[in-house]
Amino acid sequence: MPTSSRADGPQPPAAISTAGLRKSYGDKTVLDGIDLHIPAGSVFALLGPNGAGKTTIVKILSTLISADGGQAQVAGHGLATDPQAVRAAIGVTGQFSAVDGLITGEENMLLMADLHHLPKREGRRVAAELLERFDLTEAAKKPASTYSGGMKRRLDIAMTLVGNPRIIFLDEPTTGLDPRSRHNMWQIIRELVTGGVTVFLTTQYLEEADELADRIAVLNHGKIAAEGTAEELKRLIPGGHIRLRFTDPVAYQTAATTLGEATRDDDALTLQIPSDGSQRELRSILDWLDTAGIEADELTVHTPDLDDVFFALTSTDTTHTNQRKETVR
Numbered sequence: 476m477p478t479s480s481r482a483d484g485p486q487p488p489a490a491i492s493t494a495g496l497r498k499s500y501g502d503k504t505v506l507d508g509i510d511l512h513i514p515a516g517s518v519f520a521l522l523g524p525n526g527a528g529k530t531t532i533v534k535i536l537s538t539l540i541s542a543d544g545g546q547a548q549v550a551g552h553g554l555a556t557d558p559q560a561v562r563a564a565i566g567v568t569g570q571f572s573a574v575d576g577l578i579t580g581e582e583n584m585l586l587m588a589d590l591h592h593l594p595k596r597e598g599r600r601v602a603a604e605l606l607e608r609f610d611l612t613e614a615a616k617k618p619a620s621t622y623s624g625g626m627k628r629r630l631d632i633a634m635t636l637v638g639n640p641r642i643i644f645l646d647e648p649t650t651g652l653d654p655r656s657r658h659n660m661w662q663i664i665r666e667l668v669t670g671g672v673t674v675f676l677t678t679q680y681l682e683e684a685d686e687l688a689d690r691i692a693v694l695n696h697g698k699i700a701a702e703g704t705a706e707e708l709k710r711l712i713p714g715g716h717i718r719l720r721f722t723d724p725v726a727y728q729t730a731a732t733t734l735g736e737a738t739r740d741d742d743a744l745t746l747q748i749p750s751d752g753s754q755r756e757l758r759s760i761l762d763w764l765d766t767a768g769i770e771a772d773e774l775t776v777h778t779p780d781l782d783d784v785f786f787a788l789t790s791t792d793t794t795h796t797n798q799r800k801e802t803v804r
């Protein structure tokens with residue numbers, strides 16, 4: 476699958492770059508040559524099915540585990556040659572959160588300030604400022620175990636920011652959050668980027684990547700299956716179609732026979748006709764259906780979205796292509 480074309484001219488400096496990164500566990504190859512170039516000050520989203528190796532990449536780039544092969548530079552420092560400098564430049568939050576539930580939010584923050592060797596007064600100032608910024612001042616004296624999922628994620632990011640990192644890894648930052656908390660987290664991420672931070676995001680939510688990321692990569696079978704902006708990725712796959720749903724099996728069978736080229740779903744009694752979704756093409760298909768005497772119970776127009784890209788690149792099953800549709804009849 477081709478990667479997107481970049482504009483000619485010098486590339487912006489990379490916050491993260493990798494070449495041929497490899498990792499195996501036993502005889503299982505998890506990463507099979509990963510090349511990345513993530514410009515400073517951008518949001519990069521890594522998508523992939525469960526077990527694709529997203530967390531493994533984050534762990535390697537944040538120096539928690541080492542790669543078996545390949546090279547990587549993070550914040551201008553070699554991962555293998557200067558891991559200390561990499562650690563000083565990055566923050567990591569997510570699945571392996573640093574939040575200690577037994578102590579208060581404020582104590583967690585002060586502990587972080589100690590770890591970064593901030594003088595006591597400075598540590599208290601930074602902690603108070605970040606707790607305020609992440610709307611945690613009221614809860615600051617309560618044990619972190621009593622916090623909601625959204626509050627814990629906010630505390631986790633606040634703790635990461637104590638070290639003033641230039642690059643932040645967010646491993647599935649909104650998994651399990653309700654829609655409001657998810658939107659709050661997106662706002663926090665946007666503000667971080669406005670402040671010049673580079674964000675490396677892994678997510679299961681395609682909408683999240685679409686909302687936040689400047690560039691998106693899809694990881695599958697140990698390789699980057701495709702990489703580009705959301706729009707570039709959507710253009711990689713054909714996916715547009717008109718979907719006809721029937722309730723009467725006889726009407727469905729008749730239509731399926733008449734529309735020989737439509738993709739059938741006999742269980743759902745639906746037919747999919749490839750289409751670019753344009754008004755002109757829609758009109759001609761509707762005229763044709765009328766002429767053929769086919770009357771569906773529902774007709775929806777579907778344009779490719781990131782879900783389609785994800786399904787097309789990570790599986791051979793193409794029946795899951797029914798997101799973001801507009802009912803026209």
Ligand SMILES: Nc1ncnc2c1ncn2[C@@H]1O[C@H](COP(=O)(O)OP(=O)(O)OP(=O)(O)O)[C@@H](O)[C@H]1O
Pocket residue numbers: 500505523524525526527528529530531532
């Ligand atoms: N320490 C380990 N020992 C053996 N296998 C491992 C280890 N860590 C990860 N794996 C395997 O490597 C693969 C990739 O795991 P990883 O956690 O990176 O995937 P992921 O894309 O983050 O998945 P998810 O979306 O489910 O979090 C999985 O098959 C996992 O079982």
